[in-house]
Amino acid sequence: MFGKARCKICGDTVRLVLKHLNDKHPEVMAGSGSKSRESMDKLVKKYFEEDE
Numbered sequence: 001m002f003g004k005a006r007c008k009i010c011g012d013t014v015r016l017v018l019k020h021l022n023d024k025h026p027e028v029m030a031g032s033g034s035k036s037r038e039s040m041d042k043l044v045k046k047y048f049e050e051d052e
Ligand SMILES: [Zn+2]
Pocket: 007, 008, 009, 010, 011, 012, 020, 024, 025
């Protein structure tokens, strides 16, 4: 995983992407079903892009 990432939903640049999803976009987490690491990785790739 990367250090900082930009949220494609709201445009915020965040360091803790899963915390951001939990806090700001709980519906995304709720819709993900499994909380496995693999599905979390997919969520991060889908909703965030690397911010250098
Ligand atoms: Zn966001």
